[in-house]
Amino acid sequence: MQNIFNINRTKLKAMILKTTNLKLRPWNESDAECLYHFAKNPNVGPIAGWPPHESIQDSLNIIKTIFSKKETYAIVKDNIPIGCAGLLFHPDTNHWWGENSAELGYWIAEEYWGRGYAAEASQKLIEHGFNNYDIKTIYATYRIENKQSKRVLEKLGFKYYTEMQNENYLGKIFKEIAVKLERKP
Numbered sequence: 001m002q003n004i005f006n007i008n009r010t011k012l013k014a015m016i017l018k019t020t021n022l023k024l025r026p027w028n029e030s031d032a033e034c035l036y037h038f039a040k041n042p043n044v045g046p047i048a049g050w051p052p053h054e055s056i057q058d059s060l061n062i063i064k065t066i067f068s069k070k071e072t073y074a075i076v077k078d079n080i081p082i083g084c085a086g087l088l089f090h091p092d093t094n095h096w097w098g099e100n101s102a103e104l105g106y107w108i109a110e111e112y113w114g115r116g117y118a119a120e121a122s123q124k125l126i127e128h129g130f131n132n133y134d135i136k137t138i139y140a141t142y143r144i145e146n147k148q149s150k151r152v153l154e155k156l157g158f159k160y161y162t163e164m165q166n167e168n169y170l171g172k173i174f175k176e177i178a179v180k181l182e183r184k185p
């Protein structure tokens with residue numbers, strides 16, 4: 001098992017996770033055009049806390065920075081990167097959750113909503129996280145109005161933890177629900 005703070009990045013960079021319908025692989029710079037196409041949609045980013053992408057260059061910068069973090073994957077269907085799922089570790093998390101914890105985040109392109117892909121990809125990532133890191137609890141948050149994400153987390157077995165406040169990219173304060181999933185004994 002790997003210590004969260006002592007990770008073989010080269011090994012993890014090459015990690016590919018497969019599910020029945022999807023492949024999770026690291027983001028490539030060549031995904032920028034496709035990412036821009038899906039992530040410019042204002043129905044996707046803002047409810048998850050990030051602004052719609054403004055250009056292919058913007059998407060490329062995000063691939064090189066945010067999406068290059070360990071355990072952040074492109075969700076690929078038929079060779080198309082249709083979304084993103086990641087396990088974030090402190091200090092990249094949105095909140096400090098305590099030792100031996102990680103934070104789950106995900107989005108799916110609107111064209112692919114309603115097929116259960118967010119849960120399918122996240123389930124694989126959760127198993128990978130619990131199997132390969134010293135994680136006891138995985139946390140996630142969603143905005144109160146984000147019924148779709150609430151549903152995904154219910155399907156994954158997350159339970160209510162607490163209500164929190166956060167600030168969005170426009171500096172606006174909003175309420176969010178935090179949920180958690182414990183490692184099975």
Ligand SMILES: CC(C)(COP(=O)(O)OP(=O)(O)OC[C@H]1O[C@@H](n2cnc3c(N)ncnc32)[C@H](O)[C@@H]1OP(=O)(O)O)[C@@H](O)C(=O)NCCC(=O)NCCS
Binds near residue numbers: 148
């Ligand atoms: C939340 C999100 C990842 C869900 O992805 P998904 O792969 O469509 O998830 P599911 O197929 O499991 O659907 C979850 C629920 O969304 C609802 N839903 C499904 N298709 C929908 C559609 N086209 N429009 C609106 N809601 C829909 C249903 O209530 C569904 O629950 P059900 O399976 O019990 O019917 C996706 O909607 C998304 O990316 N939203 C924007 C970003 C975001 O909210 N990220 C999470 C931040 S916390």
